[in-house]
Amino acid sequence: MDTTTSARRRPTIRDVAAAAGVSRGTVSRVINGGHWVSPEAREAVERAIAETGYRANQHARSLVTGRSNSLAFLLTEPHHLLFADPTFSILLRGAAEALSERGMTLILLVAGTPDERENVAQYVGAGHVDGVLLISSHADDPLLDTLVEQGIPTVACGIPLGHADQVGSVSVDEQAGAREMVAHLRAQGRRRIATITGPLDTPGGRLRLEGYRTELGDAYDERYVVHGDYTAESGAAGMDVLLDRVPDVDAVFAASDLMAAGALGVLRRRGLRVPDDVAVGGFDDSGLAATLDPPLTTMHQPFDRISAAMVAMLLDVVGGAPHTAVTMPAELVRRASA
Structure with missing residues (x-):
């Protein structure tokens, strides 16, 4: 091969085949999934691809495989939460990195309104993505029903309430984490x-409340429970309600770090010291917790492992594997707030 010419043009399958000593058909089969190729030939082709710098034409490849070579990161929340809640951006970054390593594309979709849900359903149903990474699923969200009905390969972050037997999931042990914080x-x-709970139609809202209730046992008192929506504003509103309703409260477990941040602001405004008067614990450890005043004791979720596991599981499902459920432990991180 003329090196001057090869430096000017993009390497082709013909170049890879010549370098590997195999047919162009063998190279094509390796690129499109490796079926009916011996391990020796696959290794030779992969080595030749690295040596030549060949990159597949993804459009042509999609015509052959019937796949888009992309996955959707689907957030079923209002747009502003993508930026307000750091957990979403961490999961998004991890998924993008995991797909980049595989030469695939991540497409961000947000469906926080009925119109957006309809548009997303049409988009994914048309085959523009190979599967969906579902973030923040709600039990009453019709979009999840649509994904299941259309047979769209889907993996949820957190147990998808009402669909656990139909959709794969990767989550932390919500109940055990809440129990450890209360203990x-x-x-x-x-x-x-x-x-201060999360929304009860989400797995985190429902299961963390169950963990709190189980750990308290006979000491559980409904007066000490208020409901939020994972935002700082709802944490602040919940803390105000608690202080008015049960002024003797001496600790608060907020089901997210953002809600804990809102609670801390109210406690400070009302002249209460943390942790001297009221201890505060959160859930997530997304980076915000360490920056609060005082730094927040919280349950750490391994977001990098969660997003990587979601991508790997979804690609398996796209390839025809059955859906599964993976549960990871949450880890208590002790800081000054409790």
Whole structure:
């Protein structure tokens, strides 16, 4: 091969075949999934691809395989939460990195309104993506029903309530994490422990509340429970309600770090010291927790592992594997707030 010419033009399958000592058909089969290719030939082709710098024409490849070579990162929340809640951006970055390593594309879709849900359903149903990474699923969201009905390969972040037997998932152990946080607060001598829950139609909202209730056992008191929506504003509103309703509260478990941040602001405004008067614990450890004043004790979610596992699972499902459920432990991170 003329090196001057090869430096000027993009390497082709013919170049890879010549370098590997195999037919162009063998190279094509390796590129499009490796079926009916011996391990020796596959290794030779992969080595030749690296040596020549060949990159597949993804449009042509999609015509052959019937796949788009892309996945959707689908957030079923209002747009502003993509930027307000750091957990979403961390998951997005991790998924993008995992796909980039595979030479694939991640497409961001947000469906926070009925019109957006309809548009997304049409888009993914038309085959523009090979599968969906579903973020922040809600039990009453008709979009999840649509994905299941259309047979769109889908993997959820968190157990998809009402669809656990139809959709794969990657999650932390929500109940065990909540129990560990409440046990930590009790071990510090706190006896009047409140909680600010997430939305009860989400797995985190429902299961973290169940963990809180289970750990308290007979000490559970409904007066110490208020409901939020994972935002700082709802955490602040919930903390105000708690202080008015049960002013003797001496600890608060917020089901997200953002809600804990809102609670901290209210406690400071109302002249209460953290943790001296009221201890505060959160859930996520997305980076925000360490920057709060005081730094927040929280349950760490391994977001990088979660997003990587979601991508790997979804690609398996796209390839025909059955859906599964993976549960990872949450880890208590002790800081000054509790």
